Each structure stands twice: as C-alpha cells, then as structure tokens.
Amino acid sequence: MKKAKIAVLVSGGGTNLQAITDAQKNGIIKSGKVTLVISNNRSAYALERAKNAKIKTFCVTKKEAGSQTEFERIITEKLIENEIDLIVLAGFMSILSKDFTDRFEKRIINVHPSLIPSFCGEGFYGLKVHEAALAKGVKVTGATVHFVNEIPDGGEIILQKAVRVHENDTPEKLQRRVMQQAEWKILPAAVEICCVNILKQKEKKQ
Secondary structure, eight states: OEEEEEEEESSSOOHHHHHHHHHHHHHHHEEEEEEEEESSSSTHHHHHHHHHHHHHHEOHHHHOOSHHHHHHHHHHHHHHHTOEEEEEEEEOOSOOOHHHHHHHSSSSSESSOOOOSSSSSOOOOHHHHHHHHHHHTTTTEEEEEEOOOOSSTTOEEEEEEEOOOOOTOHHHHHHHHHHHIIIIHHHHHHHHHHHHHHHHHHHHHH
C-alpha cells in the first residue's frame, strides 16, 4: 500500500512526534509514514525519539544558516530531496515565512494547545497559552490542528477537541491534560485525514 511521506519539524521534547509514531504502530495512521525529522535545536530530545524509532534526522539552526531565507532554503531542499508529502510542525519554535508556507500550501499542519481563535497567534506558545486561558477564567479549553499559512495559527482548521478546565488547575496541569485528552488524539487523526487526501490527489494526477 502506498503511503504519504511525512516530515515532522521539532524543537523540543517531541511528545507530539511520539504520539504520531505511536499512532503509526497502532494503525491509527495507515496512509502515511514519518520518514524524516528536522530540528532547529541540536539538543532537542525529539531527535533521540526519532533515532529510537529509526527515523532519519536532520538538524539546522537559524544561526548556522545565517538568515531566515537560507534557513528555509536548507529545510526546503531536505524536504524535496526526501520527497516529503506532508509537513507536521510539532512544537517547532520557528515562524515560517509566506514564501515557505505558500510553497507547501495545504501540506503543512500544526497543533496548537487552545481552541482557535482563542489564545493563539504571535506570542502564544507552550505554557503561555494555558496561563492566558486560566487568567481569563475559561471553563473549557482544548487543542486545534490547522493548516499553516504565513499568519501564526491563522490557517484553516482541520480538527478541534475540547477539554474541561478544573478549578485547581495550574498551567502545567492544564497543559498535561490538553496534551493527553486532545493534542495526542487529534494530531494523529488529522495526519491520517491529510495523508488520505494527498494520496487521492496523487492518484488523480497519474
């Protein structure tokens, strides 16, 4: 069976990468396979996870590249060289330019730890999202998987899942619950949806 080739872009611990590779093993993701992990941080634990799963890794930092343009050119080259069909941003701490997102239109997805359009956009990442949700006093939060365009968290929504906020929540507790109950469920599901669509498009072109 043909599978879409997936590249996962990471910067940190790689828990969402783990959720994707686990979903492959468990048959949740049937139409795609992670064949490349790219990191912009040489000490990212996600690289260890990739090696343990025998996935090819590549690392480039913006500092090494010297500019955003060159950084993106190097990544683009790697994606093309590896015939990547779908790009998954999994805690990738680098904003991508319009040139890059236009080139891979409807081929880049991201998971964000809130129900977009709440608590999203520039400056909203990691614990900051959950701190903002608790400060606002929301009773329900969640996660969103969306296509990536040049606006941070601005692309079309693919899947969302709501998560209840508890009275004694800390940002850390809420972050963990959102990961377990939402992110790690909807990200693999969205990957499968996108891979199915990519394979259909490829068939039509043949």
